[in-house]
Amino acid sequence: MSTPNELPVVVIGAGPVGLAAAAHLHERGIAFTVLEAGDTPGAAVRQWGHVRVFSPWRYNIDPAARRLLDEADWVAPDLEALPTGAELVDDYLQPLAQLPQLKPYLRYASGSRRSAAWALTGCALPVVSPRRS
Ligand SMILES: Cc1cc2nc3c(=O)[nH]c(=O)nc-3n(C[C@H](O)[C@H](O)[C@H](O)COP(=O)(O)OP(=O)(O)OC[C@H]3O[C@@H](n4cnc5c(N)ncnc54)[C@H](O)[C@@H]3O)c2cc1C
Numbered sequence: 001m002s003t004p005n006e007l008p009v010v011v012i013g014a015g016p017v018g019l020a021a022a023a024h025l026h027e028r029g030i031a032f033t034v035l036e037a038g039d040t041p042g043a044a045v046r047q048w049g050h051v052r053v054f055s056p057w058r059y060n061i062d063p064a065a066r067r068l069l070d071e072a073d074w075v076a077p078d079l080e081a082l083p084t085g086a087e088l089v090d091d092y093l094q095p096l097a098q099l100p101q102l103k104p105y106l107r108y109a110s111g112s113r114r115s116a117a118w119a120l121t122g123c124a125l126p127v128v129s130p131r132r133s
Contacts, residue, residue, distance in 0.1 A: 008033045014041040014106055016088070019096050020062035026101045027064050034106045041097035041106070042089035049086030056080050060088060065096050072099055 009025055011018045014036035025032040036043060053060070058079040066076075069092075077083065077091055097106055 007031075008105075010035060013037070013044075014093070014097060014108075015044055016042070016060065016062070016093065019093060019102065020065050022102050022105065023062060023064035023068050023096070026068070032105055034102075036106060036108045039108055040089070040094070042085075042093035045085045045093070046089050047085075049084060049089065052082050052084045053088065054082065056082055057092075061092060065092075068099055068101055069096060 008031040011021045011025075011032055011034040014022075014034050018034055018036070019041060022032055022034050038044070038046075040046065056079060057077045060083065061076070061079075069076075072095075074095055077087075083091065097103060
């Protein structure tokens with residue numbers, strides 16, 4: 001039986017805040033799992049991807065996430081530019097979620113699995129509910 005200290009921190013949602021939390025947890029050496037209801041990182045932001053935000057890039061990039069991305073030779077956008085939601089996902093959240101430090105710990109529920117229920121096991125694998133006929 002696992003003790004609470006052996007269990008990962010569970011982050012709900014792979015949006016800008018959830019992925020930033022994951023980057024900070026990684027930096028601190030704390031085990032984590034990110035559970036995302038959508039198919040991809042930034043699924044909620046993607047829904048308004050055509051809209052340009054009012055905060056320039058410099059305020060949208062988390063410092064811990066930036067450190068991880070820089071190690072991976074990420075090319076940062078113009079920090080004064082205003083991205084669209086889609087650019088926020090494509091140019092920041094997706095590359096962040098693909099990093100080997102984060103990717104293995106991100107779990108998505110997608111498509112026909114949208115009604116999935118996650119069960120936290122020792123390795124925090126998602127468990128899909130049986131389909132109703
Ligand atoms: C049109 C628009 C323009 C905006 N412009 C700006 C701006 O210029 N500057 C600014 O600071 N903010 C702006 N915002 C707000 C910004 O989008 C949010 O502050 C930011 O996305 C919050 O990040 P988040 O990760 O907390 O939440 P979200 O981006 O909402 O991400 C949450 C994630 O969690 C997932 N999720 C939700 N429920 C569950 C669940 N039960 N289980 C698992 N996963 C779940 C969602 O699918 C999503 O991927 C704007 C918002 C909109 C709609």
